[in-house]
Amino acid sequence: MSLKKWTELDIDHLDLVEVSEMEKARVKQHVLKKHKRAPILRNIAVASIIVLSATITTGFAFPTIASQIPFMDNIISYFTDDERSTNFENFSTDVGLIETSNGTTVMIENAVYDGTNITVSYAIETERPFGDESSTLSHHSFNVEDSMGGSGSREIKRITDTRYVGIETITPFFKDAQHPETVQVKWEPTIIRDNEGAEIEGDWSFAFSLKRLEGNVALLNETVQNEDVLFTLQSVEYTPVSTIISYEQVVTDELLKSWESVTPVFRVSDDLGHVYLDELGGGGMSHDNGKTFKGTTEFGTIQEGASQLIIQPIEIASLNFGKGHIEIELDPIVIELNQ
Missing domain, CATH: 2.60.40.1630 (bacillus anthracis domain)
Known part of the structure; x- marks a missing residue:
């Protein structure tokens, strides 16, 4: 106008x-x-x-x-x-x-x-x-x-x-x-x-x-395994809004012959009884058809007063598309928070 x-x-x-x-x-x-x-x-x-x-x-x-x-x-x-x-x-x-x-x-x-x-x-x-x-x-x-x-x-x-x-x-x-x-x-x-x-x-x-939000990274490289899975918790990063665990796992060829994919979910809690994850996972990727898998999983900040974080990987071996799966529980990894 x-x-x-x-x-x-x-x-x-x-x-x-x-x-x-x-x-x-x-x-x-x-x-x-x-x-x-x-x-x-x-x-x-x-x-x-x-x-x-x-x-x-x-x-x-x-x-x-x-x-x-x-x-x-x-x-x-x-x-x-x-x-x-x-x-x-x-x-x-x-x-x-x-x-x-x-x-x-x-x-x-x-x-x-x-x-x-x-x-x-x-x-x-x-x-x-x-x-x-x-x-x-x-x-x-x-x-x-x-x-x-x-x-x-x-x-x-x-x-x-x-x-x-x-x-x-x-x-x-x-x-x-x-x-x-x-x-x-x-x-x-x-x-x-x-x-x-x-x-x-x-x-x-x-x-x-x-x-990027600045956080504190604790390098761990803590390993748990059974006859088919080697799981390494590489690090935990603490930011003002989240806690991030980074991991790598290697599975045997024998396990992959029976199951198309093997990926972890986690139970995460602290010594005060707070539960942060209950069999939930996050993102990851593999460059060798699932034999090696790298990923991260994120959850909320740690409750004040907790002195230990307990992280238990649970492997989901699956045929995918709802055709069936099994769970493989590995030993928990205990992280001391006040060190």
Whole structure:
């Protein structure tokens, strides 16, 4: 609109367009300040625009919008206990990227890189109800530059008819297991689906970088074995948000003749009785068809007062695809925490 037309505009006869709480929050962004900002990997042109149409795709990178939208405040609290939620909030990077496409808004709230895993909290708001109370959503995963692949986990919760919150943990695999000091993360969901097959298409695109969270690494190289599996707990890293165990195992050719894959899960507890993992595992990879397997597993921070961490590997020898498996329990490894 030209300046002349703008000055002659009859504001008493404008057609008003109703906006969501998320849109209102954007208007407030220019007076907000951030605590910590993830570097954005794209150029953003900023202009003052009045939009009277809901059909335009918009992209924003305002780092404190989450705090202005109630359902987006501290997303991780929907998925974990108070202590871990507080740790994540205190040490994560405030990403604050938000894009709307075809009436659906996607936002990345916070993210943290602990040197092994990347954890991202995000939210989705649809224009109209999508699915029912039992619906779960799926989408394309996050990509990490220079990684050779990866594994991870995802959980999405429906909190209203049109709002979802999600938490995703990505474990990228890098050459020679050398994790960089900074990771470049991209996410282009493209299509969001529910478990009934309904789809929402859009043009959402995010890119940001994260610096590695500093932690203390204890090199262990503790080994346990039986006749078929040699398991080595290489190290434990303690960060403000997580505890990460790194391991390597070698299995015999005889075991692999009977089972297609052999991978570990863990029981992890401390001497005070706190349980951190109960037969759960993490990501890993093999370059020799499963004979040698390297991986990491992450869990929360150690409870105050604990003096020992007990880690018991349990090997899952499987035929895969639900065709059957057996469990092989190895001896626990006890780590002294106060040394």
